[in-house]
Amino acid sequence: MKLKVLWFTSYPAPEMVQRAGQGNEGYGGHWAIELLRHVSERNNIELGVATAYPGLRETSFKEGGVTYFTINQPRRFPAFGMRAIDLEKCAAVIDEFKPDLIHIHGSEFFYGMVKATGRTNVPTVISIQGLLGPYSTARHFFGALSPIEILKSLRLIELPVKLGLVWLYIDIKKGARREKKILSAVEGLLGRTEWDHAHARIYNPDAVYCHVGEIMRPAFYDARWSLDSCDRQTIVYTNAGHPRRGTENLLAAVALLRYEFPNIRLRLAGRVSDRSGYGRFIRRRIKELGIDDRVEFLGYLDDKAMACELLRAHVFAITSYIENSPNSLAEAMLLGLPCVASYVGGIPDMVRTGETGLLYPVDDVPLLAEKIRNIFVDAELAVHLGSNARSVAHERHNPKRVVEQLVAAYNKILTSNA
Numbered sequence: 001m002k003l004k005v006l007w008f009t010s011y012p013a014p015e016m017v018q019r020a021g022q023g024n025e026g027y028g029g030h031w032a033i034e035l036l037r038h039v040s041e042r043n044n045i046e047l048g049v050a051t052a053y054p055g056l057r058e059t060s061f062k063e064g065g066v067t068y069f070t071i072n073q074p075r076r077f078p079a080f081g082m083r084a085i086d087l088e089k090c091a092a093v094i095d096e097f098k099p100d101l102i103h104i105h106g107s108e109f110f111y112g113m114v115k116a117t118g119r120t121n122v123p124t125v126i127s128i129q130g131l132l133g134p135y136s137t138a139r140h141f142f143g144a145l146s147p148i149e150i151l152k153s154l155r156l157i158e159l160p161v162k163l164g165l166v167w168l169y170i171d172i173k174k175g176a177r178r179e180k181k182i183l184s185a186v187e188g189l190l191g192r193t194e195w196d197h198a199h200a201r202i203y204n205p206d207a208v209y210c211h212v213g214e215i216m217r218p219a220f221y222d223a224r225w226s227l228d229s230c231d232r233q234t235i236v237y238t239n240a241g242h243p244r245r246g247t248e249n250l251l252a253a254v255a256l257l258r259y260e261f262p263n264i265r266l267r268l269a270g271r272v273s274d275r276s277g278y279g280r281f282i283r284r285r286i287k288e289l290g291i292d293d294r295v296e297f298l299g300y301l302d303d304k305a306m307a308c309e310l311l312r313a314h315v316f317a318i319t320s321y322i323e324n325s326p327n328s329l330a331e332a333m334l335l336g337l338p339c340v341a342s343y344v345g346g347i348p349d350m351v352r353t354g355e356t357g358l359l360y361p362v363d364d365v366p367l368l369a370e371k372i373r374n375i376f377v378d379a380e381l382a383v384h385l386g387s388n389a390r391s392v393a394h395e396r397h398n399p400k401r402v403v404e405q406l407v408a409a410y411n412k413i414l415t416s417n418a
Contacts, residue, residue, distance in 0.1 A: 003410065006048040006099035006122075007036070008090065008111035012056055013049060015063050016070050020056045030303070031327060032105045032127075034215040038403050040066050045407070048097040052086050052111075060096075069093045078162075080132075080175030082110035091119040101125065101410055104186075108132055108175060112182030123417045125188035125409070127212070128196045130324050132176040133203075134345075135244065140322040141169055143243040144363070152284075153243070155277035164277050165243065183207075188413035190406075192325045193346025208416050210409035213402040216331055217303035221394070225311055225336040225386055233261045233376055236313035238269040238306070238328040240282070246319035246342065246362060247282060253317075253369040255289040261376060266291070269298040269309060310337050314382070315375050321362055323347055330397060333357070336390035338382045340371045350396075356389040 011029030012020075013036060040047055052071035060069045071089045073081075091114055094102065102122050104111045106129040115124045134140060142150055142165070150165065158164030183189070183203035190212040191197050200209055235254070240247040247268070254266050273279040286292050301309060310316060316332035316339045323329075324346040332339050333350070339357035341347050351357035358371040375382045395401070 002044055002046040003101065003414075004046045004048070004097070004099045005101045005103055005410065006050065006094060006097050007032070008102070008104045008109075009049060009051045010106050010109050012051045012053050012070065013068065015061075015066075016051060016053075016056060016068055019059060019061060019068075019070070029105070030217050031214045034217060034399070035402065035406070036066070038215060038399050039406065040064060042403070042407070048093070048099060050090065050093045052090070052109075058089075060093075067097060069097075078171055080108065080110075080171050080178075082113065082178070086110065087114055087117065087119060090114045094120050094122060101414060103127065103410075104182075105129070107179050107182050110178065112186060113178065116181045116185035123188070123414060124186045125190060125413050126183065126186050127190040128192075128200060128324065130322075131196065131199050132172055132179045134199060135322055136169070136172045136176040138169075141172065141244055143246050143321045144248040145243050149281070153278045153281035155280070158277055179203075187417050188409065190409055193349040195346040195349070196324050208413050210405070210412060212405040212409050213396055213398075214325070214327065214330070215399045215402050216327065216334055216397050219303040219307040220310075220331040220334040221397075223307055223311055223335055224390065225338075227314075227379055227382055227386075229311070230314050231265070231312050232314050233263045234265045234267065234313045235315045235317050235372060236267045236269065236309055237317050237319070239326075240268040240270050241272045241276075241279065243278065244321050246321050248285060249363070249365050249368060250317055250319045251282075251285055251289055251291065251295070252365045253372060254294060255291050256366065256369040257373060257376075258291060258294060260373070264294055266295045267298055267309060267313065268295065269301050269306060271300055272297055306331070307335065310335050313337060315340055315372055317368075317372065318342065318347070319362070319368065320344060320347075325350055330393060333389040333393035334397060336386040338375045338385040339389060340368065340375070342368075351389075355385070356392050357385055 009032050048067040050069040052073050054073045054077040055075045056070050058072040102124040104126045107126050154164050188208045189200045190210050257264050286295050310332050316337045318329050318341045322345050341351050342362040343359040344362050353359040360367045360371050
């Protein structure tokens with residue numbers, strides 16, 4: 001007998017986007033999509049996938065053995081918004097699909113309120129991605145920015161239309177309050193790090209907690225980084241468009257290193273808009289530091305383009321003020337690229353300093369620069385870190401292993417609630 005599991009995901013699967021006649025560029029949630037591909041191949045699980053997303057027409061259909069439900073939301077709908085009508089539609093999907101278990105991917109969005117408000121009594125599990133509670137503290141949200149710099153990162157035009165960092169901060173604070181209700185109401189929690197386990201116990205000490213890894217995009221599994229073929233003294237970083245990511249510290253480190261390494265280059269992937277207040281602030285900071293000829297903005301990259309950028313780099317740096325288990329770091333490690341990362345959140349579970357990467361205290365810019373320098377000047381260290389990282393990451397993100405962890409978690413949670 002098949003186990004019927006209904007997923008609620010934050011981003012639409014490609015099948016949903018194609019039905020809507022839209023291109024697939026820019027949609028996130030790749031980890032859930034890859035997991036979907038592998039779980040849907042199992043003949044003992046029947047999957048339903050429901051997604052509420054702005055601008056996609058409402059529909060349901062079956063393809064590849066998976067039943068998809070798309071819930072329409074208004075365009076420009078806030079990331080952490082919630083409408084009563086959306087909760088009712090989610091409850092209707094549950095009634096139609098009649099799952100044995102509900103699996104919500106991420107605690108950030110409103111789906112868990114279906115359980116928290118009593119609209120369903122189906123056993124429910126949440127995969128922890130990030131956690132809005134810790135992410136929404138001013139210390140983590142604004143990162144290296146001082147109060148004056150926060151003001152400088154705003155555009156007056158953003159305030160009346162509810163755009164920019166201040167409105168996002170208010171929004172994420174609201175989401176964090178809702179997240180507490182969501183996490184406290186479910187029977188099971190899936191995580192990957194000591195950090196998310198500790199925080200999950202605060203929210204819901206009675207929930208069954210299971211370790212379940214993540215599957216990365218295919219482009220990062222087969223290729224392998226080589227010191228001989230990379231562009232020496234090149235650093236790559238992704239997702240630089242938010243102060244939580246600590247981009248300012250990385251820029252300052254590059255400024256410190258430029259005299260010793262005149263060919264140093266920093267390549268920033270992801271959306272850093274030249275129209276947003278924060279995007280303009282970053283560009284001003286680059287000019288103030290005198291490194292505008294050393295920094296390149298790559299924009300949005302798909303998985304193949306991202307893999308190529310990582311393979312040509314000498315170092316991957318992640319300078320965030322808070323993370324759980326960042327996929328960007330996982331992808332770099334899968335390729336065997338030497339990594340430097342801030343010692344925050346769940347990152348120490350991913351990187352063993354001196355063995356699979358180098359860690360540093362998040363605010364220590366000179367030490368960040370020194371860690372990058374160590375990899376630049378020590379070829380043996382670079383190869384050692386990259387090779388070890390690749391071995392560990394391939395074991396951690398092995399698709400077969402992850403699916404087995406997930407199925408075991410499903411069975412454990414259902415048994416515990418029988």
